[in-house]
Amino acid sequence: MACFSIWEIRKYMNDLYNPFPSLYHCHHQNFTEDLAFWQSLARWQGDPILELGCGTGRILIPLAQAGHEVYGIDNSHAMLAFLKQRIPIDLQSNIHLIEANMLDFQIDAEFRMVLLPCNTYSTFDAQARARMLARIFQQLKPGGVFAVSMPSPNLLRALQTNEDADVEAIFSHPDTGNPVQVSSTWEKQENLVKINWHYDHLLPDGKIERVTASIPHYLATLEDYVTEMISAGFTIQSTYRNFETGSYKPDASYLIIIAQK
Ligand SMILES: C[S@@+](CC[C@H](N)C(=O)[O-])C[C@H]1O[C@@H](n2cnc3c(N)ncnc32)[C@H](O)[C@@H]1O
Structure with a gap:
């Protein structure tokens, strides 16, 4: 598993001296396996696009570079501060950053796509996922999609x-x-x-x-995820096992779900 989430920072509580964003960025900047996948979904779905847990902008900046209007939510002030200083001046008007909890955010816009990449979805329990799905559903335009990648449940x-x-x-x-x-x-x-x-x-x-x-x-099955999304009003469009859009199989490394409003 190449990616991970960082919000439980034990050692450094002071954002000013928080070393995590730069360590995270150095570690992950070469993880590009998923980029073409998000880019192609973004081209297909159109703008605006919202990334939940945008971190240091590994995906958000390339999406903006491809001409998309993107919003990024993260609840880590330190991650967002690090991301801000990476944004090239000519992209600043295309990138909107919001410091918020992805479980109860509210944005004055409707999205064609909400993405949650890099293994963060499975870090929420069923109750939190239900809260998040309700919010995402509200923020999507009809026909818009929620696209999420996580470690395979069996793995x-x-x-x-x-x-x-x-x-x-x-x-x-x-x-x-x-x-x-x-x-x-x-x-x-x-x-x-x-x-x-x-x-x-x-x-x-x-x-x-x-x-x-x-x-x-948290341990959950594909069926749990699908049932939760359907209960929140989504239709499941696809389930993939990798970023080359191979159909999901239980022995996969990843589970990627595209759910449509
Ligand atoms: C694994 S990193 C992914 C960063 C980026 N999406 C990427 O692909 O490199 C997960 C990010 O989600 C953020 N995060 C975790 N829980 C969150 C929450 N409840 N609300 C908002 N952001 C959260 C973390 O601060 C971190 O920046």
């Missing part, structure tokens, strides 16, 4: 507690140039798997500065 269910943190990626720290090693550990609980993402900044004196983000992923 999540199969994860067992694993306390061995193998190094999964290494990049240079954006401020110091020292290596940062990324690893994860998992804790299986009754209805969720908690994934602890560790960023270890290796300092020249041999010390390690660790920043950890702990993310719960």
Whole structure:
């Protein structure tokens, strides 16, 4: 799983010195596997487009670069501040950023597409998903779609507690140039798997500065997701297993759902 959500920041509470956005960005900027998929949906659906949990703009900026009018919601002030300083001046009028909770946002616009990429949907329990779906439905134009990508339910269910943190990626720290090693550990609980993402900044004196983000992923089935969306008034348009639009299969790595209002 290449992507993860960052909102439970344990170590750095002061946004001004919060290192997460730049660490997240360095780690994820080369994750482009899904970009063409979102771009092509955006071309098909038209504007305006809303991204929930837009983070550092990995997807929002390329959508704006392709000429789309985009709105991005995130509840992390630090992520939005980092994103703001990345937006090229000529795109500023096409990108609208809103600091809000995606469970109860309200925007004075109706959207042709609402997207929730990068494994964030499964970090909400059923009650929260129902709240979010009700809001999304309200904000979509008739015929508009909600498009969401998440880890495959079977893949999540199969994860067992694993306390061995193998190094999964290494990049240079954006401020110091020292290596940062990324690893994860998992804790299986009754209805969720908690994934602890560790960023270890290796300092020249041999010390390690660790920043950890702990993310719960709730266990649900494809049928649960589909039933919830239908209850919220959506029609399921497609379910994919990858960003090349292969049909969903239980042994997939991803579950991507396109639901239409
Ligand atoms: C995994 S990151 C994805 C960022 C970006 N969409 C991407 O694809 O790289 C998830 C983002 O969702 C945001 N987020 C998590 N829970 C949220 C909530 N309840 N309301 C708004 N944003 C939230 C986090 O702050 C984080 O920036």
